[in-house]
């Protein structure tokens with residue numbers, strides 16, 4: 001694609017028809033019409049300011065909860081991961097830009113003798129993705145530890161927002177309807193308030209958490225974590241899928257994991273986004289038939305069908 005916009009003064013990397021399989025932990029997905037990996041936040045601001053108002057924009061962190069359909073993303077994808085500076089302390093709070101990987105935040109918190117962030121080591125995504133999804137595990141959730149965030153809008157303007165301006169819950173976060181906003185906003189950074197902790201204790205918790213994950217999740221195969229939300233306390237999606245006889249169910253190489261039934265794996269990246277979506281819908285339909293429960297996907301499925 002010869003770009004129809006003549007961007008000025010960018011330092012990041014701009015690409016056309018970028019396969020999103022390269023930016024999704026499932027190793028599948030169609031192309032983004034335009035894809036920008038900013039050099040830093042200032043570069044991102046400059047880029048957004050030059051995009052037309054109507055351009056569909058998708059922010060992507062590490063793509064660990066994302067499926068872009070085969071037809072691809074019909075606008076611009078912004079890749080936040082490469083741009084982020086290392087986390088740092090700022091006035092007693094832990095500050096991290098949206099593109100920082102969650103395990104890095106967990107390790108930095110431990111180094112600073114701060115507790116309650118160890119669980120972030122188990123989230124293979126970025127701070128921005130964790131804020132958008134209210135990611136959590138082992139009793140911790142992202143918004144529990146947020147003090148405030150900075151968002152960036154379509155014109156590339158940054159805005160500081162308090163936690164009280166957002167509505168969040170289980171794997172969900174959105175700006176409150178009464179919060180003043182003039183359109184799309186994405187997360188640029190967050191300040192986290194963490195209690196005092198103990199470095200060695202935190203490291204021990206992280207080691208234990210990772211070994212528990214390695215034992216229970218198919219981490220060596222391309223996947224996107226839990227595909228469905230757990231329907232209610234005590235009823236896990238994994239158990240419902242397993243007891244519907246769907247473990248190992250396969251379509252064109254994509255299959256329900258043997259190790260964890262709420263994971264769909266794509267060994268070798270051989271399957272397509274269409275195969276993955278087909279399997280998600282199949283599992284949803286079978287569980288509803290067998291158990292009378294309609295599972296709701298946790299993964300974000302975007303873009304156009306082929």
Ligand SMILES: Cc1cc2nc3c(=O)[nH]c(=O)nc-3n(C[C@H](O)[C@H](O)[C@H](O)COP(=O)(O)OP(=O)(O)OC[C@H]3O[C@@H](n4cnc5c(N)ncnc54)[C@H](O)[C@@H]3O)c2cc1C
Nearest residue numbers: 061062063064065125126128129130132135136137187225
């Ligand atoms: C092995 C494995 C284990 C996992 N375990 C867990 C778990 O225990 N708990 C859990 O909650 N999740 C888990 N996940 C899912 C995933 O890691 C989280 O949802 C994570 O927060 C996604 O972050 P990301 O940067 O990869 O987001 P992406 O997958 O890149 O994006 C996810 C969504 O966030 C949006 N987004 C990304 N960045 C921004 C931004 N800066 N501003 C606004 N929106 C943005 C995207 O547009 C998209 O809608 C797991 C995934 C894997 C592969």
